[in-house]
Amino acid sequence: MSEPLSLAGRAVHELLDRNAVRLARELVRGFVADIPFYRQLPDEEITGDIVRITEINLRLVARLFRERRLPTTTELAPLRASAARRAQEGVPLEAVLAAYHNGAARIWDHVLDGCGPGELDDAIGAGRLMLGYIGVVTGAVCAAYQAERESMVSQEQHARHAAITALLSGEPHATAGIRLAARYLVLSVTLGPHADERSAAVAGRRKLHRIRDAVQGFSAEPVLSLLESGGGLVLVPDLDWCEAAELVAAMGKAARVEVRAAGEVAAPEGVANAARLTQEVLDVVHLFRHPPGLYRLADVLLEYQLTRPSEAVAGLATLLDPLTDNPDLLQTLTVYLETGLDRRRTAELLHVHPNTVDYRLRRAASLTGLDPVDPAQLQSIGAALAARRVTNRPGRPPRPAS
Structure with a gap:
């Protein structure tokens, strides 16, 4: 020794x-x-x-x-x-x-x-x-x-997961270890892929980490979430709707990806219904190829209603059946409405002369009886195009390259 x-x-x-x-x-x-x-x-x-x-x-x-x-x-x-x-x-x-x-x-x-x-x-x-x-x-x-x-983080995560599970089950009283807020901004979100995700799995985890940090920055209380690389559900405590768009923009900026979100504000007992509704709205946003951003039901009322089971939807979809064998006419009509009735912009996107656009619109009107130049008939044409997308009607045109 x-x-x-x-x-x-x-x-x-x-x-x-x-x-x-x-x-x-x-x-x-x-x-x-x-x-x-x-x-x-x-x-x-x-x-x-x-x-x-x-x-x-x-x-x-x-x-x-x-x-x-x-x-x-x-x-x-x-x-x-x-x-x-x-x-x-x-x-x-x-x-x-x-x-x-x-x-x-x-x-x-x-x-x-x-x-x-x-x-x-x-x-x-x-x-x-x-x-x-x-x-x-x-x-x-x-x-x-x-x-x-x-260990503490694991316990906290378990408590948060249990809380969001209880809220989605419609049983907010069953939460334990998490103090519930008076109301939540309920967001269903989809996250676009980061460029690095194609070559490195860690990029997806980094994306989620940045998303969570960005969201937590909008609340002093713990944010509840069920997120994967492609998106999921986020519950932000006590956040007003007026701040929701800013939050979604911050998510996209932090992760450098496109973010589409559907949201509603709900009390704890209403979170389950709000989560269901926002997911349905988000599905509509994707189905109708809306750009990244924040949406609520009021923003997609027509499209949402068209996705509900109805005999009227099938009937609307058939209004443009005469154009099924004329994909150029159907595509021109679609782009014309999507550009806000701008014939020059339509011509640019389709790489044709504006006179060609005029000819195709007249031809579509003669085949269907619905004239896109007539304001009274535009609503029916728009609803018919939306119904075709919902019912996956044959002849649905691809989106032109911009």
Whole structure:
């Protein structure tokens, strides 16, 4: 067994053991003076648990100098338990580590006090022991702190998942561990693929992480979500509709992808119905190829109604059947309506002369009896085109390249 380390004519371990209680209080006063977060801790914790674990550290350092060996896993157990408690209390890890380094520096000054030039070798040996001690201790502390934080996050995620499951089941009273908001912005969303997702799976996870961060920035309370790479459901506590469009834009900007969302504001007992409705609205948005952005039922009333089972939908779809064998006429009619009756823009998109557009529109009118130049008949033509898309009628034209 190695001889105990001595400096300035005294056994270092005896110096630390004999003064451990006083030194622990001294070190803790130093933590409070030098580390801002420690000044926020309750006096009871500072004078109790913090002083106690500091004294345990001092006695471990004394053993280090007495036996010239690093502490064992068993001996580090109190330090790991203390780190876990700091994690539970929300003390930042950097503050915990700062206390260990601050304490080590003060112990080192105490140990070297009175050391002479002839004791350089012993001082170097003591320094190596202290560096080894700090390495082992901070490694154990970090591992214990991180493990506790991960456990807490896992429990929080489980509670959030249970809460959103209860809300979607129409049983908000069954939530536990999550305080429900008075109302939620219910968003059904689809997320476009990021360019990097084609070559790296991690890009999809990074996209979701950015999306969640962007959404959480709009609420002081935990956001509930069921999101995958392609989209899902988001419940944002206490967010007004006037801020919803800004939130959707922020999601797209953060992840650099196209975002389509359908939303409604609902109380907890109405979340289940709102989630069903917003998904139906989002389906309509995609079916009718609306651009990225935020939608609610009022924005797609006609299209939504046309997607509901009805004899009228089938009847509307047949109004343009005479154009089935004339895809150019059907495509021209479609683009003409989509461009807001702009014949020049229609011609540009179809790569034809405006006179050709005029001819095709007249031909379509002669075949169907519905004249797109007549304002009274435009509504029927628009409804008929929408009905064909809903019923997947043959001859549905492709969208032209812009």
